[in-house]
Amino acid sequence: MSRVLKPNANNLETGTTTVGMVARDAVVLATDRRVTAGYYIAHRRGRKIWRIDDHVAATMSGGVADVQKILEALTLQAMxxxxxxxxxxxxxxxxxxASVAMFSSRPYIFIAHMILGGVTEQEGPVLYTIDWYGSVTEERRFASTGSGSPTAFGVLEDGYRDGMSLEDAIKLGIRAVRAAMMHDPASGEGVDVITITPKEGFKEIDTSKYL
Known part of the structure; x- marks a missing residue:
């Protein structure tokens, strides 16, 4: 993740790759681990998936402090x-x-772009993206944020299938992030994946067996 010092609507970018997908009765979130500050690699094992509750989590893209502030507020709301x-x-x-909190900060903005995913009995598996202006979009299939997202979107568009199994979604999420890491210098150092299902809730996946 990186912070752009002079953001505007035309060139605001964040250095990372995050992916979210709706699978059969589940949500999958995947991210890279490289944390950047401009061209400087600040950390090689950054965690970019935030557990909000057993049934919901979010990816982190943007300014670290800004994203953490919003996600801490969401965690307290869930509790x-x-x-x-x-x-x-x-x-x-x-x-x-999240939309209200981010929109209400205008004319200043939180440099935060999140994929929020979870599973409830009433909603089923759902996925939302929230950008730095507080815009909320429900994503029926998949989403990606960060500087590596153009490459990740290409992989997702090619490989995603409606109703795909959890295992296939995990493999596709890893493939999308790894492809982005090959083309985006701000993404790298490995892949983290979590799944959210009605039975197991939030679960971290050992990605080593998929490599």
């Missing part, structure tokens, strides 16, 4: 909702809350 209702917070509720 508060569960305490008050005894139920997991709807993913759409978190997406709307």
């Amino acid at each position: 508060d909702y569960k305490i008050r209702t005894g139920l997991p917070v709807p993913v759409k509720t978190l997406a709307n809350y």
Whole structure:
């Protein structure tokens, strides 16, 4: 992830590759690990997937502090909702809350671009993208953010199938991020993958067996 010092609507970019997919009764999130500050590699083992609750998580792209501030707020909202209702917070509720928080910061903006994914009994597997202006888009199939996303989108467009199995989605997510790492200098150092399913909830995947 990298922070652009003078953002505007035409050239705001973040140095990373994140991917999200809706699979059969599941959500898959995948990211690279390289953390950058401009052309400087600040960290080689950065975690870019944030667990919000057992049933929902988000990818991190943009300015590290900005993304963490928003995701910490979402985590607190999820905890508060569960305490008050005894139920997991709807993913759409978190997406709307993130949108309000980011939009209300204008004329300043949070340099944050997230893929929010989760599974609830009422919603099923759902995926949203939230950009630095607070715009929310529900993604029916897949999404990607960061400087490596053009390459990742090419792989996803070619390999994604509606109703694909969880195993196939994991393999495709790894392939998309690895392809981006080959072409984008701001992405690299390996791939992290998590899955969210009704039975197991949030689960980290050992990607070594897929390489």
